[in-house]
Amino acid sequence: MFKSFKGLPDLPYAVAPIEQAQYQSAIVELVQELIRRPSVTPVDAGCSELLAERLEAVGFATEYFNKAEVTNLWAKRGESLEQPSVVFSGHTDVVPPGQNARWDTEPFVPTIKDGMIFGRGASDMKGSLAAMIVAVEAFVKRHPKHKGSIGFMLTSDEEGDAVDGTKHIVSSLQQRGEVIDYAIVGEPTTEKRLGDSIRIGRRGSINGKITIRGKQGHVGYPEQLSNPIHNSSKLIHKLATKRWDMPSRYFPSTSFQLVKVHSGSGAMNVTPASLEMLFNFRYSPRNSFEKITGYVEKKAKKYGLDAEFSWEHEAEPYITRRGKLRKTVQKVIQQESQIKTKLTTGGGISDGRYIKQLATQVIELGPCNKTIHQANECVSISELNRLCHMYYRLLEELLVKVVDKN
Missing domain, CATH: 3.30.70.360 (Alpha-Beta Plaits)
Structure with missing residues (x-):
């Protein structure tokens, strides 16, 4: 059984990284459970159901916009997306392990070694999903009456054709007239040190x-x-x-x-x-x-x-111009990692291209991308710990400090 958010201590409202062993344990356990589920595109393998249960436990309403073989989860806390609205976006699907790839461990058997978690999807992007979930659990526990709203947009169709996934969720929400202020995508953007690079758009x-x-x-x-x-x-x-x-x-x-x-x-x-x-x-x-x-x-x-x-x-290319979300992400990274992040549009394409049609501002922030789509894909446990705290800090900056100023 996973530790629920009720058993976790409050995260400190400070710039120091999360050090509580209980939070790290919660993140590691959730990442491992997600890796155990062989969710090769478009199969979700129960990942969304697992995450939905966690979100429902902290007051989120969940619904599915499934299409064809794709599982699409939309979760929100509150009756409507009250402003400002912060939405986390990610994908539960992974690329195949590869027929002739030389794995030192079983791709769907999470293995911990030398402070790293090995397994398909560890860094792209089940590690980010775990960090997001635990960050939101901690945030809601500490700030149950925060301003605005929080949402989650998850799909099992990002690594494939990506036409029945986030694109379909966005289209469905547009028909409702939903508007998102800030979207945070958990794609692995880090090159060497957590937060050294974020995506503010894509080609x-x-x-x-x-x-x-x-x-x-x-x-x-x-x-x-x-x-x-x-x-x-x-x-x-x-x-x-x-x-x-x-x-x-x-x-x-x-x-x-x-x-x-x-x-x-x-x-x-x-x-x-x-x-x-x-x-x-x-x-x-x-x-x-x-x-x-x-x-x-x-x-x-x-x-x-x-x-x-x-x-x-x-x-189509898009870019998020300087605004509240971009400035806040830069500020949090500077405080947490003591580095000035690089703003880029490099790499491949992501679901950010669809989310931008609905969200005013979209930023991609995630762990190291050095091993994505490779054999022996892995992610640093300490990095996920710090990423979780960054997500938590972003929520406080966007949804709590606004209250303090009013």
């Missing part, structure tokens, strides 16, 4: 596929064929070397990456009839889906390619 993402048709023929008769591999070389070089835009303060330049090329007849003396290329653009707000796709198609035509295009606009 846009475009997936593309080009099928270039040629004329199959014998390699000994080049005058009788049209090799689509050779024909594509100018376009590939242009897209890979082009400076798409200039970097800005928080966004790097737009980049192009070729991820898969497929062609061939299976015989060494026959050229292929067609070539298929899959690629991705990560783009900044200085560019757009229309500009990028238009440019690619225009260049293909200029180079005389017989080409067919397929596009997927996976995400």
Whole structure:
């Protein structure tokens, strides 16, 4: 049995990290229980039910917005999201362990060694979920009549297609007219030291596929064929070397990456009839889906390619400008870790792109990302302990100090 929030001492209203053994024990036990549940996308494996029970015990109303095979939990404390509203967001699903990955431990058997918890999802992002839950339990115990409201938005569809998860929750809440002031996403953002880097936005993402048709023929008769591999070389070089835009303060330049090329007849003396290329653009707000796709198609035509295009606009770029949440996160990190955090939009894409449609401000803050999606994924116990205290401090800064000033 897990220790409930009732058995935990009050967190001190101070800048020192949490040191109480009882809190650390509660976090560690919850992380281990979550890791034991093999919640490979889109399977939730009972993680949301476990977390819902914990939240219900401290006054949260819970409901599910499940879609297809995806489990989506929405929890809130109070009849409505009174302002200011603070919502924690995360995902219960994990990537597969990998068929040939060399794990030193069983991926879904949590193992503690040298102050680290090993297991799939330890850092991405079941550790963050445990830290959030324990932080909220402690906060509600100490401040049962806090101002505003607290919410949780959890899904089992972040590591996969991410179309039936947070996107669906946000759409459902928008139909109700819900508004969120501050959203805190628990993605692993730390590079070396907890809080050294936070995400204040993300780049846009475009997936593309080009099928270039040629004329199959014998390699000994080049005058009788049209090799689509050779024909594509100018376009590939242009897209890979082009400076798409200039970097800005928080966004790097737009980049192009070729991820898969497929062609061939299976015989060494026959050229292929067609070539298929899959690629991705990560783009900044200085560019757009229309500009990028238009440019690619225009260049293909200029180079005389017989080409067919397929596009997927996976995400638009967004950024959280300087405001209450961003300043508060920076302040708490400075006080807790004595470092100045780096504001970035790097890495992949996250569910923040959907939450931004509903929330005024979105910040991502979580543990170290060094081992995510790898064999022997792990997270530091002391880091989770301090992360929990950061989440707790954020709640006090956003929902208690406001009361004091009034």
